[in-house]
Amino acid sequence: MTQGSGSDILLERMTRLHPKIIDLTLARVERLLAALGHPERKLPPVIHVAGTNGKGSTQAMIRAGLEATGATVHAYTSPHLARFHERIRLAGELIDEDHLMAVLDRCMEANGEEPITFFEITTCAAFLAFAETKADWTLLEVGLGGRLDATNVVERPRLSVITPVDLDHQQYLGDTLAKIAGEKAGIIKRGVPVVVARQHPEALEAIEDKAARMGAPVLAYGQQWHAGVERGRLVYQDERGLLDLPLPNLPGPHQIVNAGAALAAMRELRLDDEACEAGVTRAEWPARMxxxxxxxxxxxxxxxxxxxxxxxxxxxxxxxxxxxxxxxxxxxxxxxxxxxxxxxxxxxxxxxxxxxxxxxxxxxxxxxxxxxxxxxxxxxxxxxxxxxxxxxxxxxxxxxxxxxxxxxxxxxxxxxxxxxxxx
The missing domain is CATH 3.90.190.20 (Mur ligase, C-terminal domain)
Structure with a gap:
């Protein structure tokens, strides 16, 4: 996006529609999505990712694995680094300027002068683009929290994923790990499987409590699956068997944790071993080491x-x-x-x-x-x-x-x- 482009100007206008950058509620998003004809109900199957750390890396690995099968994938991430377009990937490609302008214009027109945060209205724009572009999968990364995040309007995703939960954004999510994990666990939907990465015990307890109330099958690190490094290789094991893979393309020991969650998700989606390997070895995610x-x-x-x-x-x-x-x-x-x-x-x-x-x-x-x-x-x-x-x-x-x-x-x-x- 070049300085002063049409989408730059629209995005600047959107920041003035609500005095707060963060104001957690779903009411404004639900109102605008209804005015747009409920694009969130027309998305390709959704994989919803929440957590404190590792959301983007884990999503990037899942996307690489899905794309290795020949599938086309929408992906929504935040924040962007160099330009806003990075947040919206349509069937594998970053949204272009004309398409972004078109969906932003429609969201602005449908919203009128009603208050709405920047993240909420741009999330609606992403849903509109996703609903109208053919793809096999949709990957949604939570912006903040989970329970009241603007992405949490999809009634029945195919899979939920919760990456490691830690202390961050306490002013919005609570001052303990249990409270923060409870907010993240708000993405869990009734009967929908949830992959849970390695967690602090109090965070895991809060997530499992929510999953039990929702009747959601839990696929948790250390219980249904395990991932670690042995002899310089990534070794993953679950009830389907063992994967002996190269180390992740993304550097750092913490990426072993993220790779484990991504592999658990890919196995739940029934991806084959070759796709799983591609997921951890082909993923790219900027500004992470x-x-x-x-x-x-x-x-x-x-x-x-x-x-x-x-x-x-x-x-x-x-x-x-x-x-x-x-x-x-x-x-x-x-x-x-x-x-x-x-x-x-x-x-x-x-x-x-x-x-x-x-x-x-x-x-x-x-x-x-x-x-x-x-x-x-x-x-x-x-x-x-x-x-x-x-x-x-x-x-x-x-x-x-x-x-x-x-x-x-x-x-x-x-x-x-x-x-x-x-x-």
């Missing part, structure tokens, strides 16, 4: 430049585990975060995996944490902290200090900024 190779990476010379958008304590743990699993190298972090996040919780695991952290503010984001505050949290976590005016300045400074591996991290908004620069 992504190796950058553009002009910014060239500044590092023979070194490595990586990008990750994780931003909560569990993501900090995943990043730390991933760096520990890599060959030893002098590592610096470049970090920018939003002031709505648990910055201390994110930083805490990183204190012993990097030599230094360069703190930056996120360009163009009103809710960015200042570089000074980010540096303070980093120092409290045991990192030697420096401040830089930009990512480029931080890369140059880290390279000048002999860093071989540099990881830009802390926010999907920072990751999006980096990718928009063509890095």
């Amino acid at each position: 992504q190796r950058l190779r553009g002009w910014l990476a060239e500044m590092v010379g023979p070194g490595e430049l990586w990008l990750d958008g994780g931003h909560n304590p569990a993501a900090g743990e995943a990043i730390a585990a991933t760096l520990r699993a890599m060959p030893a190298a002098k590592t610096h972090l470049i970090c920018g975060m939003l002031n709505t996040k648990d910055v201390a919780g994110f930083m805490r695991p990183l204190g012993d995996v990097a030599e230094r952290l360069w703190a930056v503010s996120i360009p163009g984001e009103a809710n960015t944490l200042t570089a000074e505050e980010t540096a303070r949290h980093a120092a409290e976590a045991g990192l030697r902290a420096e401040i830089a005016d930009s990512v480029e300045e931080a890369v140059a400074a880290a390279t000048g200090m002999g860093a071989y591996r540099i990881l830009i991290c802390g926010s999907l908004y920072l990751a999006g900024h980096v990718l928009r620069q063509g890095a």
